[in-house]
Amino acid sequence: MSIEIIHVPDLGGADSVEVIELSVSPGESVEPEQSLVVLESDKATMDIPCPKAGIVKNLLVNVGDKVSEGSAIVEIETAAADTEIEPAVANSSEGDVADNLKQEADPVAEKPVTTVDVSLAEQTVQVPDIGTDQAVEVVEISVSVGDQIAEGDALLVLETDKATMDIPSPFSGEVVKLLVGEGDKIKQSDDIAVLRVSAQIAADTTTTLDTPATDTLSEQTPAAVSVAVAGDSSDVSDTPEASAGLMPGADVYAGPAARQLARELELDLRRVTGTGPRGRILKEDLNEYLKNAVAIAESNGGSGSGIPSVPDIDFSKFGDTEVVPLTKIQKLTAANMQRSWLNVPHVTQFDDADITELESFRKSLKQEAESRDTKITPLPFLIKACAHTLKAHPEFNRSISSDGEHFIQKHYINIGMAVDTPKGLVVPVIRHAAEKGIWQIAEEVNALALKAKEGKLTAADMQGGCFTISSLGAIGGNGFTPIVNTPEVAILGVSKSQTKPVWNGEEFVPRLMLPLALSYDHRAINGADGGRFFTFLIAQLADLRRLAL
Numbered sequence: 001m002s003i004e005i006i007h008v009p010d011l012g013g014a015d016s017v018e019v020i021e022l023s024v025s026p027g028e029s030v031e032p033e034q035s036l037v038v039l040e041s042d043k044a045t046m047d048i049p050c051p052k053a054g055i056v057k058n059l060l061v062n063v064g065d066k067v068s069e070g071s072a073i074v075e076i077e078t079a080a081a082d083t084e085i086e087p088a089v090a091n092s093s094e095g096d097v098a099d100n101l102k103q104e105a106d107p108v109a110e111k112p113v114t115t116v117d118v119s120l121a122e123q124t125v126q127v128p129d130i131g132t133d134q135a136v137e138v139v140e141i142s143v144s145v146g147d148q149i150a151e152g153d154a155l156l157v158l159e160t161d162k163a164t165m166d167i168p169s170p171f172s173g174e175v176v177k178l179l180v181g182e183g184d185k186i187k188q189s190d191d192i193a194v195l196r197v198s199a200q201i202a203a204d205t206t207t208t209l210d211t212p213a214t215d216t217l218s219e220q221t222p223a224a225v226s227v228a229v230a231g232d233s234s235d236v237s238d239t240p241e242a243s244a245g246l247m248p249g250a251d252v253y254a255g256p257a258a259r260q261l262a263r264e265l266e267l268d269l270r271r272v273t274g275t276g277p278r279g280r281i282l283k284e285d286l287n288e289y290l291k292n293a294v295a296i297a298e299s300n301g302g303s304g305s306g307i308p309s310v311p312d313i314d315f316s317k318f319g320d321t322e323v324v325p326l327t328k329i330q331k332l333t334a335a336n337m338q339r340s341w342l343n344v345p346h347v348t349q350f351d352d353a354d355i356t357e358l359e360s361f362r363k364s365l366k367q368e369a370e371s372r373d374t375k376i377t378p379l380p381f382l383i384k385a386c387a388h389t390l391k392a393h394p395e396f397n398r399s400i401s402s403d404g405e406h407f408i409q410k411h412y413i414n415i416g417m418a419v420d421t422p423k424g425l426v427v428p429v430i431r432h433a434a435e436k437g438i439w440q441i442a443e444e445v446n447a448l449a450l451k452a453k454e455g456k457l458t459a460a461d462m463q464g465g466c467f468t469i470s471s472l473g474a475i476g477g478n479g480f481t482p483i484v485n486t487p488e489v490a491i492l493g494v495s496k497s498q499t500k501p502v503w504n505g506e507e508f509v510p511r512l513m514l515p516l517a518l519s520y521d522h523r524a525i526n527g528a529d530g531g532r533f534f535t536f537l538i539a540q541l542a543d544l545r546r547l548a549l
């Protein structure tokens with residue numbers, strides 16, 4: 001066993017570079033090429049890989065420390081045989097690294113005695129297979145000469161009339177020369193940049209991306225690493241399980257610019273979905289993440305539920321489109337619906353009310369309605385029956401305080417009715433419905449519906465509701481699940497009545513059945529309460545004499 005100190009390798013001239021992540025912890029076993037720490041200059045982020053297998057004994061740097069070539073970073077314990085390091089690359093033409101490092105391993109020496117050298121060579125990168133033989137425009141150059149880039153970092157962005165695509169670097173290295181500019185048209189196999197990479201990588205790597213870059217490069221060491229060899233130590237096989245204490249984001253795939261932005265904004269990169277090549281996180285992904293987070297916070301009144309928004313799509317790619325602004329009412333409805341949907345745990349119960357007698361009575365009133373210069377639909381009966389049911393089941397006539405500490409019990413009964421208007425959905429309110437007769441309710445329904453459709457409702461007409469009825473009966477459908485009109489706690493959805501065969505105990509008889517759906521806020525109302533309310537309501541509708549009880 002021997003203890004070895006891992007030093008910072010040649011950083012391509014960069015000095016005093018910040019340690020931004022510690023990728024290993026003391027006691028962890030490490031494999032050759034495994035990242036020990038991540039450094040970040042203003043131009044690049046780079047992993048410092050371990051040159052050999054071992055166990056991390058001590059971390060000699062902390063996040064935030066500044067290091068330069070030769071700074072000691074990690075102490076590892078290795079098997080003794082591993083201390084005689086083979087030069088990793090035959091070609092040591094850039095002797096500044098090699099000269100400095102070529103010494104014999106000495107198990108008792110305290111100074112660095114052995115080095116691994118990966119010398120550097122220039123490599124031209126070409127356009128990979130981009131799925132077309134046509135020349136495609138360069139819309140963005142993503143790197144500059146002198147940048148240290150990681151394998152997979154975007155070199156440039158191409159755009160056709162159908163798609164935009166990043167061209168990733170097939171290997172890590174320094175950008176030496178850019179061979180294209182923005183606005184140039186290029187196609188497969190055109191030269192795009194010259195990178196300075198390790199000679200081993202250059203020898204082993206094809207310059208196009210027909211094969212994913214990671215496949216060819218995963219075994220390579222990206223920079224020169226010096227290794228100090230010291231005395232013997234304990235058995236390497238005492239290996240605790242690895243990977244405790246990784247910094248947030250250390251295990252994600254992100255480019256230098258994205259990492260820097262994430263640090264500035266204190267964002268955890270693990271929460272961000274990468275859309276770059278092979279899932280790499282781009283700066284744009286961080287912007288998108290933030291945009292969504294802000295939109296959600298705003299639409300929830302700042303509740304920060306963390307629910308991602310639906311991304312915008314350019315539908316014009318698929319056919320003709322036009323942009324139609326939402327009306328004020330539609331915007332308000334959208335915000336209210338979303339707030340209710342996100343805040344209220346909804347339960348919806350379904351049942352059919354037998355309205356055979358109700359309808360026959362209603363139709364018998366037709367002439368009288370004409371003489372009163374009004375019309376009477378099932379809705380006024382439903383409003384009256386709901387008001388009566390709310391009186392008997394006051395737990396449906398409450399709101400919950402926003403802190404969740406109190407119910408506000410209402411001692412008045414106002415029923416809202418959803419009205420479909422050309423500008424959107426509105427809910428005018430019939431006040432004190434329990435105390436009104438059905439003719440009066442019918443007249444108010446007609447007057448408010450007309451006012452709504454003419455866009456003449458006042459704010460007062462729409463305030464103070466306790467419970468809402470949403471009737472699609474005249475339109476059709478077997479049933480739907482209405483969304484509670486918060487801060488109310490329940491809503492009745494009414495669908496189209498139909499004559500159905502109903503078993504009366506002896507035979508099937510034709511009955512006019514009205515499909516109803518009762519949605520409620522499960523924080524305020526439990527299922528048994530819901531069932532009792534519903535049964536009571538249906539009994540009123542089946543026999544209107546009950547409204548007098």
Ligand code: CAO
Pocket residue numbers: 376377378379380417418419420421425445449470471472473474475494495496497514
């Ligand atoms: N089953 C069968 N027929 C029904 C019915 C039902 N449940 N409800 C109404 N009808 C009949 C009426 O009796 C009337 O026919 P007659 O003239 O022969 O009697 C016909 O349908 C038209 O009724 P109406 O729509 O004029 O009147 P209404 O009282 O039923 O509704 C109002 C008034 C304002 C609620 C309605 O115009 C409306 O806007 N409905 C849409 C509500 C809505 O959008 N809800 C969804 C909200 S969530 O997105």
